[in-house]
Amino acid sequence: MKYFILYFLFLVSSNFVKAHKPKVRIETFRNVKTYFNSEFNFNPKTIASEELKIRVIGQLSRVIAEKLGYSDTIMIERKTYYSHDPHQKFFILENNNSQYKLAVLDDGTVLKSNNKGLAVRILSENINVVDVLKLVEYSILNRKKLNKKLIPTTYFFEQNQQLSLLVNSEEFIQRLCKSKSKLVNEVIGNEIELLDNGFLRTKISWKSGKFVFGINNKYPASGDYYKSELSDYEIEDFKYYVDSVYSNCFLIFHNSKEFTYFDGENENTSATIKVENDSWYPFQLSKDRFDDKVILFNNNRYFYVYNFKKKLLKKIE
Incomplete structure (x- = not known):
């Protein structure tokens, strides 16, 4: 046991995790782009399930887009934490804007729309893969009326700074997640x-x-x-x-x-x-x-x- 204790002292002095920056992962799956931002960033051998989920969602969203004949850009943007309120979460299903949004909110910036594609943006601690795929399918099929479902909310950044932001109501998102989808049930078999x-x-x-x-x-x-x-x-x-x-x-x-x-x-x-x-x-x-x-x-x-x-x-x- 003495050997274990000496070994442990060596570990914590040479290999203990240090303060870290948020982890950002950006990937492209044909016409589907994913942006992932998480506070969970320690080493290549320690990986959060939320990081794996965004990769699953990106690849299966590409399959959904192909089956629905949608070839324009789909931006799936995900942030797992909000420093000013860890319990706050919101979803944004948005048409004619595949520009980044969550990526720059903490800089006090809302980028202008690029007037193309659509986006599924999520601020939450954890997500369900199947639920998000249902949101992707709904957004493709109902893209012309997506922006009419957005309502204003306030996003705080830094100390007392705030931005006005359009998001979907929780009731609306929950209704979509509880719906059934033959297409989603099919593609998750991949x-x-x-x-x-x-x-x-x-x-x-x-x-x-x-x-x-x-x-x-x-x-x-x-x-x-x-x-x-x-x-x-x-x-x-x-x-x-x-x-x-x-x-x-x-x-x-x-x-x-x-x-x-x-x-x-x-x-x-x-x-x-x-x-x-x-x-x-x-x-x-x-x-x-x-x-x-x-x-x-x-x-x-x-x-x-x-x-x-x-x-x-x-x-x-």
Whole structure:
């Protein structure tokens, strides 16, 4: 145990997460553009589910647009936090304007419309992929009357600065999300690949409303890892995952205090494990595994040693 403590002291002095800037991700899927802005930005091995969702939405929105014969630009703009009111959220379904909007609001700017395409803009802590796809479908089919559904609201930035903004009512958005769609039900059957580490043998995908984590621990004689069978762990939603340095296990956090350990061996897959957490930083995994143990931490006061064979968690202070 003394070795673990010394190792932990080294970790927190050399590898502990530091203050960070918001994470911005911009992608294009043919005529669909996505903009994602999140305060969750720590390292390439620690990824929030909300970041994965916008990639799923972008790719499946392209499929919806193709099936509906819509070729103009679709801007899907997403911001996960609002510093002046963490509980505020709003949706904007807008026609004839595929210009950025959420991206520059905190600068006190509303960019002029580019008079083309349409936009689905979302400010919220979390979203449901299927719901957003319904909004995309509705926006394409009803684009000529979209702007008539917008109502004014106030957006605050900096200290006491404010902007007037047109948004959709929550009642209107909820009604669309509760509606049924044959097209959306069809397209969510497409598997969207989100991570493929190749010879590291780990994979993450999304299909039919579920994230699928896969790890291949079988080594075929031919050396063709892509044809090997993956062991999967499926989950509808989660807060974030931590991929180990050598991609031999995942910690999948359901929320800030509960996680599941998954390494591709069914007998090692844990039930939900609870940890203490009084920090907003996500947990990290140590670089190395120690036989049947991993170390996780998110502060410099204590850490956890998890034995994945015995499914035992021990807190070290």
